[in-house]
Amino acid sequence: MLDMGRVIEDKTLRNREYVFTDRTDAGRQLAATLSGLERMEKPVVCPIPAGGVPLGIEVARALQAPMRMAVVRKVQIPWNPEAGFGAVTWDGQVFLNRTLLAGLDMTDREVDTAVEKARANVRERLEIFSAGREAPFLEDTTVILIDDGLATGYTMLAAVEAAAAESPRRVVVAVPTGSIRAVEFMAEKADLVVCLNIRTGYSFAVAQAYTQWHDLTDREVQELLTQARDMGLF
Incomplete structure (x- = not known):
């Protein structure tokens, strides 16, 4: 070690x-x-x-x-969902890889849609995995x-x-x-x-x-x- x-x-x-x-x-x-x-x-x-x-x-x-x-969810690239250009965290923060994003040629609307999809997934997983218990x-x-x-x-x-x-x-x-x-x-x-x-x-x-x-x-x-x-x- x-x-x-x-x-x-x-x-x-x-x-x-x-x-x-x-x-x-x-x-x-x-x-x-x-x-x-x-x-x-x-x-x-x-x-x-x-x-x-x-x-x-x-x-x-x-x-x-x-x-x-x-609970953290990557913000998926629409045409390659296995890859991401950012992440959304359990407290709602959004982190975007600006360097990667600059080369993706995505519109602001596409970026916002991808971020909201990740946010929705985080909310859903928080509800499912916490089962009402206080963390x-x-x-x-x-x-x-x-x-x-x-x-x-x-x-x-x-x-x-x-x-x-x-x-x-x-x-x-x-x-x-x-x-x-x-x-x-x-x-x-x-x-x-x-x-x-x-x-x-x-x-x-x-x-x-x-x-x-x-x-x-x-x-x-x-x-x-x-x-x-x-x-x-x-």
């Missing part, structure tokens, strides 16, 4: 692919690393749904910490933001900014895998980045870190959250 100031990685996993069985396995490995860190006072585990939820449950259980959904406050806590990987880091950036607005002690980004560019980018924004499997190649896909991979549905997330409630985590 190498601590590079604001980044912690597992050096034995550098540039390797298919190092985690699935998200639960990745969550357990991430939890083991986080459990050994100092200065984790009053942790609140904040997974980004959908993919971050299985990992968040494992980390919350290991740290005996409460869990709160960090833990983040003030004076150690916020641990979790996702299943960092590709560009832009969605996580939005989560970091939204969490920081609630005055926590520290904001920690914790992911199993990430591109070196995204990790370096996040290290400038968060107090600490934990990324076990850093990859430096030209191309990067989160799924390449997992031998078993599928996109989680909202229904699967709800089932996982029911399990988390039964464990007293959520």
Whole structure:
């Protein structure tokens, strides 16, 4: 394990692919690393749904910490919904990648439509995933933001900014895998980045870190959250 100031990685996993069985396995490995860190006072585990939820449950259980959904939705490019040019956070903030947007040749109306679609999805997910329960406050806590990987880091950036607005002690980004560019980018924004499997190649896909991979549905997330409630985590 190498601590590079604001980044912690597992050096034995550098540039390797298919190092985690699935998200639960990745969550357990991430939890083991986080459990050994100092200065984790009053942790609140904040997974980004959908993919971050299985990992968040494992980390919350290991740290005996409460869990709160960090609902963030990318603002999709209309003709390529897998890609985004920004993100909307749980508190309604909108973050746009102006550099990327400048090259997309989108009209103001197209941008506004895409942003509103993301806002609507955030509102819907907040209602579905909270089930009327009051979320833990983040003030004076150690916020641990979790996702299943960092590709560009832009969605996580939005989560970091939204969490920081609630005055926590520290904001920690914790992911199993990430591109070196995204990790370096996040290290400038968060107090600490934990990324076990850093990859430096030209191309990067989160799924390449997992031998078993599928996109989680909202229904699967709800089932996982029911399990988390039964464990007293959520």
